[in-house]
Amino acid sequence: MYRYDEFDTQFVRERVSQFRGQVERRLTGALNEDEFRPLRLMNGLYLQLHAYMLRVAIPYGTLSAHQMRQLGAIADKYDRGYGHFTTRQNIQFNWPKLKDVPDILDDLADVEMHAIQTSGNCIRNVTADPYAGVAADEIADPRPTGELLRQWSSNHPEFSFLPRKFKIALTGARADRAVIKFHDIGLRLVEGEGGQLGYEVWAGGGLGRTPMIGIKVRDFVPTADLLRYVEAIMRVYNAEGRRDNKYKARIKILIHEKGGEDFRAEVEQEFARIAHDPAAPVEKELARIQAFFAPPAYEALPAESEALAKAKLANPNFARWVRVNTRAHKAPGYTIAVISLKPKGGVPGDATGDEMRVMADAADAYSMSELRVSAEQNIVLPNVKASDLFALWQMLDRAGLASSNAELISDVVSCPGMDYCALATARSIPIAQEITERFAEPVLQEQIGPIRIKISGCINACGHHHVGDIGILGLEKTGAEAYQITLGGDPTESAAIGERSGPGFPAEGVVDAIERLIHFYLGRREDGETFKQTYHRLGHSVMKDALYASH
Amino acid sequence: MAKRAELQIVTANHLLEGHSVFLGEDGWTADHHAARIAATPEESAELEALGRVDEAGNIVVGVYLVDVALDASGDPEPIHYREKMRVRAIPSFWPDPVKARPQSLRPRGDGEAHHVSL
Numbered sequence: 001m002y003r004y005d006e007f008d009t010q011f012v013r014e015r016v017s018q019f020r021g022q023v024e025r026r027l028t029g030a031l032n033e034d035e036f037r038p039l040r041l042m043n044g045l046y047l048q049l050h051a052y053m054l055r056v057a058i059p060y061g062t063l064s065a066h067q068m069r070q071l072g073a074i075a076d077k078y079d080r081g082y083g084h085f086t087t088r089q090n091i092q093f094n095w096p097k098l099k100d101v102p103d104i105l106d107d108l109a110d111v112e113m114h115a116i117q118t119s120g121n122c123i124r125n126v127t128a129d130p131y132a133g134v135a136a137d138e139i140a141d142p143r144p145t146g147e148l149l150r151q152w153s154s155n156h157p158e159f160s161f162l163p164r165k166f167k168i169a170l171t172g173a174r175a176d177r178a179v180i181k182f183h184d185i186g187l188r189l190v191e192g193e194g195g196q197l198g199y200e201v202w203a204g205g206g207l208g209r210t211p212m213i214g215i216k217v218r219d220f221v222p223t224a225d226l227l228r229y230v231e232a233i234m235r236v237y238n239a240e241g242r243r244d245n246k247y248k249a250r251i252k253i254l255i256h257e258k259g260g261e262d263f264r265a266e267v268e269q270e271f272a273r274i275a276h277d278p279a280a281p282v283e284k285e286l287a288r289i290q291a292f293f294a295p296p297a298y299e300a301l302p303a304e305s306e307a308l309a310k311a312k313l314a315n316p317n318f319a320r321w322v323r324v325n326t327r328a329h330k331a332p333g334y335t336i337a338v339i340s341l342k343p344k345g346g347v348p349g350d351a352t353g354d355e356m357r358v359m360a361d362a363a364d365a366y367s368m369s370e371l372r373v374s375a376e377q378n379i380v381l382p383n384v385k386a387s388d389l390f391a392l393w394q395m396l397d398r399a400g401l402a403s404s405n406a407e408l409i410s411d412v413v414s415c416p417g418m419d420y421c422a423l424a425t426a427r428s429i430p431i432a433q434e435i436t437e438r439f440a441e442p443v444l445q446e447q448i449g450p451i452r453i454k455i456s457g458c459i460n461a462c463g464h465h466h467v468g469d470i471g472i473l474g475l476e477k478t479g480a481e482a483y484q485i486t487l488g489g490d491p492t493e494s495a496a497i498g499e500r501s502g503p504g505f506p507a508e509g510v511v512d513a514i515e516r517l518i519h520f521y522l523g524r525r526e527d528g529e530t531f532k533q534t535y536h537r538l539g540h541s542v543m544k545d546a547l548y549a550s551h
Numbered sequence: 552m553a554k555r556a557e558l559q560i561v562t563a564n565h566l567l568e569g570h571s572v573f574l575g576e577d578g579w580t581a582d583h584h585a586a587r588i589a590a591t592p593e594e595s596a597e598l599e600a601l602g603r604v605d606e607a608g609n610i611v612v613g614v615y616l617v618d619v620a621l622d623a624s625g626d627p628e629p630i631h632y633r634e635k636m637r638v639r640a641i642p643s644f645w646p647d648p649v650k651a652r653p654q655s656l657r658p659r660g661d662g663e664a665h666h667v668s669l
Contacts, residue, residue, distance in 0.1 A: 026609070027566075049633075050569075099567055419644065
């Protein structure tokens with residue numbers, strides 16, 4: 001994992017002390033709210049429906065056990081004993097008091113974390129494949145580039161006042177688990193000629209009120225040129241992105257209005273103008289960063305673990321968890337384990353201080369002290385020996401953290417919705433809870449197979465509803481909450497924006513409608529088909545009708 | 552917001568603590584039932600102005616008016632579902648008001664600067 005150097009440490013500490021001064025001046029009245037708001041937002045502090053909310057960055061979704069433990073301590077000491085992991089791999093604390101926030105930021109700085117650029121019209125926390133560095137289908141670890149981008153974009157003088165917020169996602173794998181086609185810039189590591197590593201560059205994707213799939217800007221940019229290339233894109237956007245209308249200010253609108261060809265040409269022109277300086281410190285810095293992400297010393301293990309096979313035979317619940325919640329690791333004898341934060345009736349992405357400590361202990365004992373946060377709001381242990389899985393599962397199970405539902409129907413993604421958020425038009429968590437209860441039966445869940453249900457409590461789409469197989473959008477209709485369902489969305493490399501079904505449902509009708517659709521799918525699927533495949537075979541209108549059929 | 556309701560109360564968030572508060576007879580309170588009720592547009596404007604004084608005085612932030620109706624006990628209850636959720640001060644799925652509300656956060660009249668008579 002990356003460790004702060006002196007410069008990083010000083011930068012973060014200085015920011016904490018600046019913010020401490022700003023809070024003091026706010027409390028004495030030397031700063032009024034209009035003056036203070038942009039300052040608190042630059043440090044991730046929002047004012048929500050019931051309280052302040054502090055959003056803490058987890059760069060490219062990677063956490064050490066030590067950091068996870070500190071997040072749990074912060075939850076207990078300053079908050080109400082829990083935190084919320086988000087679709088952007090951040091964690092949000094829902095109840096901090098203004099006067100405590102500088103202390104929280106100091107506690108975060110103690111473990112090399114901060115809340116800088118988790119809000120505002122700047123380059124936000126860079127997100128990545130949660131299996132980065134360990135996935136079997138990966139070409140190379142994209143996180144050194146993620147760290148380089150984090151350092152480069154932190155307090156970048158040219159890009160601190162962009163037309164609107166800007167999100168960059170990275171993956172080094174063939175399968176896209178970082179939703180790169182729905183980011184302002186999406187980067188995919190690819191091998192060029194002669195095995196040279198570089199990035200396929202996508203731009204202009206996004207969700208929100210105007211969902212769009214990004215366009216490919218370039219097939220290949222050598223790693224050494226990537227920062228210059230990203231800078232060229234940022235410059236074109238910064239100069240030409242619309243500042244007259246907040247709703248048309250994201251880069252996706254610029255690219256859409258300008259057309260892909262013109263946009264590409266301008267980026268290339270700008271790229272050519274930014275001189276390549278072989279003596280630039282960038283390459284040296286990248287090499288320094290890369291050393292932190294060197295693969296750990298994996299033991300030479302047999303691909304199959306006998307102990308694991310035995311434990312699975314003896315314990316069907318454990319066998320199910322292994323089947324559903326583990327993923328292929330690049331090193332033989334190792335596995336990637338997903339800790340689901342979607343227990344039956346739970347709040348998607350929430351973890352208590354105690355749970356964070358258990359996950360930290362689990363990482364120390366069984367995953368080389370490292371954890372990841374996924375865009376699905378789950379926690380990932382990236383380096384687990386297959387032979388340790390049973391002990392890990394027992395530890396998680398005792399803490400209620402062994403739900404076997406990764407990527408199944410009860411692995412629901414949900415924004416906080418109106419239960420927390422000041423922007424929400426409807427609640428989303430109670431719908432998620434009802435779904436996890438309705439489809440709790442593990443055998444049924446496995447029978448239904450992989451399916452993504454994603455819920456947003458407003459059009460801003462923090463719950464990524466546009467890319468759910470089933471997307472649910474909470475709106476207000478004539479003074480009550482109403483839920484619009486979209487079908488056929490896909491966040492992966494086969495990116496698709498869900499298509500709206502028909503009239504919305506009242507809160508009490510949504511889960512019944514989904515249940516009708518699922519039963520219809522189970523009745524009509526052909527052997528081995530997933531929900532997505534059945535949807536594409538039968539077509540939108542047939543599937544959508546099943547939502548409304550009342551028999 | 553569509554047509555103005557008959558009755559309104561003033562709400563904001565407490566600057567220091569962040570939670571929702573309502574302007575009562577003796578200052579800001581976390582209990583919306585103790586909120587002062589404006590029955591005419593003029594009273595609403597006066598009440599809101601009073602709230603703004605405390606916003607300027609850095610006691611609260613985000614002052615706004617909330618449409619209410621009186622319940623069977625004569626207490627003001629918000630009409631819109633968003634405000635109904637907000638007065639509970641906790642997520643809707645939490646079992647009822649363990650809501651640890653301090654009774655009155657800061658009495659008005661604590662310094663002349665904050666005192667405005669209606």
